Amino acid sequence: LRQNHPEVIFCQGKTPQQIKEIVGYLAKNSNNILASRASLEAYEAIKEVCPEAEYHALARMVVVNRKPLQLNKGTILVVSAGTADLPVAEEAAITAEIMGNRVERLYDVGVAGLHRLLAHLDKLRKANVLVVVAGMEGALASVVGGLVSRPVIAVPTSVGYGANFHGLSALLCMLNSCAAGVGVVNIDNGFGAGRLAAIINEDAR
Amino acid sequence: LRQNHPEVIFCQGKTPQQIKEIVGYLAKNSNNILASRASLEAYEAIKEVCPEAEYHALARMVVVNRKPLQLNKGTILVVSAGTADLPVAEEAAITAEIMGNRVERLYDVGVAGLHRLLAHLDKLRKANVLVVVAGMEGALASVVGGLVSRPVIAVPTSVGYGANFHGLSALLCMLNSCAAGVGVVNIDNGFGAGRLAAIINEDAR
Amino acid sequence: LRQNHPEVIFCQGKTPQQIKEIVGYLAKNSNNILASRASLEAYEAIKEVCPEAEYHALARMVVVNRKPLQLNKGTILVVSAGTADLPVAEEAAITAEIMGNRVERLYDVGVAGLHRLLAHLDKLRKANVLVVVAGMEGALASVVGGLVSRPVIAVPTSVGYGANFHGLSALLCMLNSCAAGVGVVNIDNGFGAGRLAAIINEDAR
Amino acid sequence: LRQNHPEVIFCQGKTPQQIKEIVGYLAKNSNNILASRASLEAYEAIKEVCPEAEYHALARMVVVNRKPLQLNKGTILVVSAGTADLPVAEEAAITAEIMGNRVERLYDVGVAGLHRLLAHLDKLRKANVLVVVAGMEGALASVVGGLVSRPVIAVPTSVGYGANFHGLSALLCMLNSCAAGVGVVNIDNGFGAGRLAAIINEDAR
Amino acid sequence: LRQNHPEVIFCQGKTPQQIKEIVGYLAKNSNNILASRASLEAYEAIKEVCPEAEYHALARMVVVNRKPLQLNKGTILVVSAGTADLPVAEEAAITAEIMGNRVERLYDVGVAGLHRLLAHLDKLRKANVLVVVAGMEGALASVVGGLVSRPVIAVPTSVGYGANFHGLSALLCMLNSCAAGVGVVNIDNGFGAGRLAAIINEDAR
Amino acid sequence: LRQNHPEVIFCQGKTPQQIKEIVGYLAKNSNNILASRASLEAYEAIKEVCPEAEYHALARMVVVNRKPLQLNKGTILVVSAGTADLPVAEEAAITAEIMGNRVERLYDVGVAGLHRLLAHLDKLRKANVLVVVAGMEGALASVVGGLVSRPVIAVPTSVGYGANFHGLSALLCMLNSCAAGVGVVNIDNGFGAGRLAAIINEDAR
Amino acid sequence: LRQNHPEVIFCQGKTPQQIKEIVGYLAKNSNNILASRASLEAYEAIKEVCPEAEYHALARMVVVNRKPLQLNKGTILVVSAGTADLPVAEEAAITAEIMGNRVERLYDVGVAGLHRLLAHLDKLRKANVLVVVAGMEGALASVVGGLVSRPVIAVPTSVGYGANFHGLSALLCMLNSCAAGVGVVNIDNGFGAGRLAAIINEDAR
Amino acid sequence: LRQNHPEVIFCQGKTPQQIKEIVGYLAKNSNNILASRASLEAYEAIKEVCPEAEYHALARMVVVNRKPLQLNKGTILVVSAGTADLPVAEEAAITAEIMGNRVERLYDVGVAGLHRLLAHLDKLRKANVLVVVAGMEGALASVVGGLVSRPVIAVPTSVGYGANFHGLSALLCMLNSCAAGVGVVNIDNGFGAGRLAAIINEDAR
Ligand SMILES: Nc1ncnc2c1ncn2[C@@H]1O[C@H](COP(=O)(O)O)[C@@H](O)[C@H]1O
Ligand SMILES: Nc1ncnc2c1ncn2[C@@H]1O[C@H](COP(=O)(O)O)[C@@H](O)[C@H]1O
Ligand SMILES: Nc1ncnc2c1ncn2[C@@H]1O[C@H](COP(=O)(O)O)[C@@H](O)[C@H]1O
Numbered sequence A, B, C, D, E, F, G, H: 001l002r003q004n005h006p007e008v009i010f011c012q013g014k015t016p017q018q019i020k021e022i023v024g025y026l027a028k029n030s031n032n033i034l035a036s037r038a039s040l041e042a043y044e045a046i047k048e049v050c051p052e053a054e055y056h057a058l059a060r061m062v063v064v065n066r067k068p069l070q071l072n073k074g075t076i077l078v079v080s081a082g083t084a085d086l087p088v089a090e091e092a093a094i095t096a097e098i099m100g101n102r103v104e105r106l107y108d109v110g111v112a113g114l115h116r117l118l119a120h121l122d123k124l125r126k127a128n129v130l131v132v133v134a135g136m137e138g139a140l141a142s143v144v145g146g147l148v149s150r151p152v153i154a155v156p157t158s159v160g161y162g163a164n165f166h167g168l169s170a171l172l173c174m175l176n177s178c179a180a181g182v183g184v185v186n187i188d189n190g191f192g193a194g195r196l197a198a199i200i201n202e203d204a205r
């Protein structure tokens, strides 16, 4: 395990009781802990064995931050298209933070209103790694990828309806991006994107 | 048949001989004629019965322009993303022209190089109807739709490979566009897009 | 923002409280407001900050109509196939109305009973823009497109079951239409269709 | 084997030599023979062992008609949408004929030009069984199904491109038909449709 | 409307109150009435306006049988594979009965236990029209189609899980049947199958 | 490497020259060699370095049988539905033979003609492992699986057209089999089926 | 019925009352009984007619073990990737046990932590038949298949989200395995895998 | 343009003449040039205007290396599964090299023969960025991702047949990887993977 890699629990499909037991077990060593896809009930169960745990409701994540983080040098910028993409964006951001990164957010800058994005060109170009979160047409990853020269981790979300087919449209759009330096993770996988961004950023010392 | 609507022949799957016969038959009245998906062989067969026919090689279209066109007032702008999208873009442009429209082109302005597109904001905003042609991720339709307030006809193309699935990625991307005023036609259907743009533009008198 | 373009909120996935806050904020300026996919609860929350708001239950839309509309000249006709398609059809109709258009309705005229549709040929041909809403096989768009010479915005709906695959059958049917002048929007996207129809109709002055 | 059921060979994927051998073997008894998906080469090989064989080029079928047919009473009407659907339509028609049926054709009556279809309402309503062949959007089956009260066998064809996905659009459209009395066969399966129509028509004595 | 064709209401997506109103309206004339996909609540609402209505719980159908049926001569046999397919099978059977047909049932004869099916060869071969209902692999339609010489209406059901993809496996299996005389209807569309069988059987006089 | 496992080369996508080099290299030790998906040209190249190589044209396989086989006790029965499935069936049979098994064949026994299959019940029930090869609807695996109590390896083939979708229909059908003891391999993977059957049969000593 | 084959009931979609009746009926003879996909309620209903029934909560299975089992010689090893795959793995294990097999388990050995799997190479190589259960990417079947020379039954699970598409990713991965001796069953079909493994293992005497 | 970023031409779909003209134009400035998907004919046309161009036949790439490269510090390791994946792997490797990186190769280490991969653990763990290229089941990315702690760029290839669906199986497998630090690019997109790896590696100074 690298310095800044927390223990991770994926809570989806586990009962609060099961989660509490796993966290109780992991809490015996001094590592940091990250529980993803955690409901409020899961959080309350965790607090019984780990009172210092904090809950990030939007990201549905519980963080136990007990080991001082060694901060990486570069900044990770999480960019997202619409309000409904926020839970996934926050999942990525929280994950990158607990892995020792300075994280900035640039939310609600979907491509249908390009001026909002272009107003932040500086922020975009200063970032060492970018995570771009978008549902619906998922075009934001290509546009951002074209504006920056650092790696872009694209996260399609299942936000949308109809011919969105639960995130397929954004996924295919991102895989077909012709911008340089774009890698894609699974639909709604904010955690995986945050972790990949963090691993890349470990270099930036 | 409206004033400016030509007779149309879809040549794909027809032999030069069959095409020649149909054109010969149609050429008896004074209407204009448009043959789409026409090979050079098809064109040469057509010329035997209709010497004034012109061939647009890139668009794979034969045009017989014998009835003076009544020019609509607004301009139709055909925008396209990459070089490989040109045949479809030209199919749209030629179709709109033979239906009596002033057509302008703005080619090679894919979203991975946004500055090329933004350099033509005036042109984009002056158009009365826009046709946006893009393969791969198809993100151009959303970006253009966000920049203009007139109708955008989006044409996904089958340009690309792999997870492009023969145009599916661009199609889904365009159907999920959150920009205002975007309607979509079939993959590679430049003809249908040009015709719909022309029908909309008939209003612009 | 064009004269008749209201502020729009997409309520799906937002809490009544969140919606109330956004509407409260938007209500500070004098623009009209349109909230789509709004539940009764959302409407009641909106009324607290905006007492003049009206609820269109079938369309699941809240309308705040405080700025006098500048009426466009042409008529938009919304045509629909079956009873279950009505919510989407009404979403299109309400959207077009709040954007300053005279809207007529022609409902329950699916292609399996062609006489019902053909009885209204005059209405169909008088319209300046048509929105055609259909689920199941989605054939209505082609049939209407063949009967009129003005633009047709086709809206596939998710109405149906089995090999309907949540609207895929109607979507593919409409994209493959061989009638002239048909553009397609996302499955169940009555709002997008109404808005595109309105944008096209702005010309009809 | 019923009275009028010929021996059938599906030639696709077989060499002329193999086909010749099979036909030579079958020709030993006095039954009629039908070879589908037969190239001209296949036909020429067949003629060597069966000189009375006839070739229907459009339908790609070879017919050996040596046993007098017992004619069923009702008429089978084969209806088709576009020129490119003709090979499938003819496959259905020839199959129904060799199985002892009076077959009528009504071709090129796609739904985008409804008047062409409606001009033949009498023919449609006089038929005992109908085979409806259409590619692209496949809407013709629903429209015909709504006009008649006898069984309709719907044959989607692979004619089209793009979001047609090799006949999927027409197939889904036909399966979702809400008209009464529509049964569907495989994409391009004119033979199966003609045979099912013939089996139904055996009743009509 | 043919002699034996009832008025039909598709209840899915309608409230008991709406259904009651429609039935009340239809009940003013003397025709028979069939309500499909009807819950117990829908039935109870119907009884208020139509006390003679009967409920077929398994088929989820309400039948109002007030006009004496003119019985067709042939028998319709409904064959089904597994217990879970019974609702769809009964939907077909009830539909065929109210349209004036003698209906027999042969249930629970899936292809994995061929002896159960083969024990009823007589019944299979005596039927004038067959409806075959099967989920999972859907192989029963081909097997039955190979055993009989009368028309087979195949109904794929959504029964199954995993690679069944909500009925897709049975649907594709049935469309690809190489048995003679098989036509397919939509997944779970027992009503459509019963009606098509009835229309075919009208001949059998 | 087990006793009877030959060296295997998958020739698809390799040039005759490349294949010749690989076989030349493998031929240096005394093992048996199996080349699958081998064209006649590939075979001729192989013969230059390995004159005892034999070509099985239908299976497109080259066999170099130089090490005496240790024969397993049980019999492997390869069952296939149609003529066009033979190459895949033979690929399975040849593979099982070179791995030391007694192989029997039962070809052309598709489910649409059940009597042909049932005439061989003894053969089916005597086999220790069965390989069932079928395209189109793929129903044969379920039927055979229901008749025998030994393991059935099901091989879907890409034989068919239209809604067959290159073998998808047979694949889904086989995966959804409700017969006991059926395992599935990839579409057209006769080699994999023969090898799995052989591995299972190694037990039968 | 073979010696060790229990009577099997698939409870999904059946009411506790229906299940109780079927079990009551089956319990009249002396065979063992296996009820799969059984809820706790189903189990309690079964106990009323069959007090010796045992419930395996994780596997959702009820077992009535009243006939002494004849134990097969070889061992069946059930291997699984993640915690969420356990219900399917246990379904396979319980099924194989009630069919008279020694079953061992090797759980939580997904490929992202290869050392956990490699630590049990002995166990893997001692097994006579292996069942490999995995969701997400499903890669475990190929890895295990490459490590052992006995048959591997691969069970894809629906565990995952996004581009997992309800098990499709694991299913396709397993079907494309290039390891020797892998056969695949339906998504989540632990029962079918356990039964196929048991049938293969019957040989191992 | 960054220091080491060459000018890039995607040759697929362009004629040798067109490619020659583009290269001729680009060659006027002193940058390096990379032409991907280039046939031998394309290469020969390029040599006319750019005699120092070199051809990498396996990768189908032309490289014009005229500007001295500034070498990044870390190593990029390209790992591939089978022989048929080599063109894509080489495309990635050549791309990374021309962008100034030390590239190592580890080929033919598919997961069905794990020992070949595990024999190179050192090489795997010494790399700063890894590109993993695999078709068929695509499992190699997860396995490698689990063995290293640096970023893994996964490239699914279209190598395979049947349920591979032109690379879909490997793509879905890779997107669902549960190993840490895996990002995915389009099917067969070796170029995109090499470029993303290079961009990440720019950090490693
Ligand atoms: N939101 C997420 N999406 C995908 N994978 C996750 C997520 N959160 C955690 N994981 C993965 O799940 C693993 C823990 O799973 P488990 O042992 O079932 O709790 C972690 O090591 C991560 O690889
Ligand atoms: N490129 C095209 N894509 C789709 N439809 C077309 C195209 N070109 C022409 N058409 C349609 O094809 C019709 C003529 O078809 P046909 O009678 O077969 O020549 C025209 O009326 C158009 O509706
Ligand atoms: N189970 C069913 N599946 C498909 N269509 C049905 C079904 N039941 C009734 N229908 C059709 O629905 C029509 C009535 O629909 P509605 O007017 O919405 O009640 C009838 O004429 C039938 O064509």
Ligand SMILES: Nc1ncnc2c1ncn2[C@@H]1O[C@H](COP(=O)(O)O)[C@@H](O)[C@H]1O
Binding pocket: F008, F009, F010, F011, F036, F037, F189, F190, F191, F192, G178, G179, G180, H082, H083, H084
């Ligand atoms: N027809 C086939 N289908 C699938 N895999 C095959 C086939 N023939 C051989 N193989 C596999 O391909 C491997 C050899 O591949 P190669 O090293 O590329 O020649 C063998 O070990 C088999 O696992």
Ligand SMILES: [Mg+2]
Binding pocket: A144, A145, A146, A147, A148, A149, A150, A179, A180, A181
């Ligand atoms: Mg970039």
Ligand SMILES: [Mg+2]
Binding pocket: B144, B145, B146, B147, B148, B149, B150, B179, B180, B181
């Ligand atoms: Mg706009």
Ligand SMILES: [Mg+2]
Binding pocket: C144, C145, C146, C147, C148, C149, C150, C179, C180, C181
């Ligand atoms: Mg029109």
Ligand SMILES: [Mg+2]
Binding pocket: D144, D145, D146, D147, D148, D149, D150, D179, D180, D181
């Ligand atoms: Mg009808």
Ligand SMILES: [Mg+2]
Binding pocket: E144, E145, E146, E147, E148, E149, E150, E179, E180, E181
């Ligand atoms: Mg039959």
Ligand SMILES: [Mg+2]
Binding pocket: F144, F145, F146, F147, F148, F149, F150, F179, F180, F181
């Ligand atoms: Mg069996």
Ligand SMILES: [Mg+2]
Binding pocket: G144, G145, G146, G147, G148, G149, G150, G179, G180, G181
């Ligand atoms: Mg193995």
Ligand SMILES: [Mg+2]
Binding pocket: H144, H145, H146, H147, H148, H149, H150, H179, H180, H181
């Ligand atoms: Mg890793």
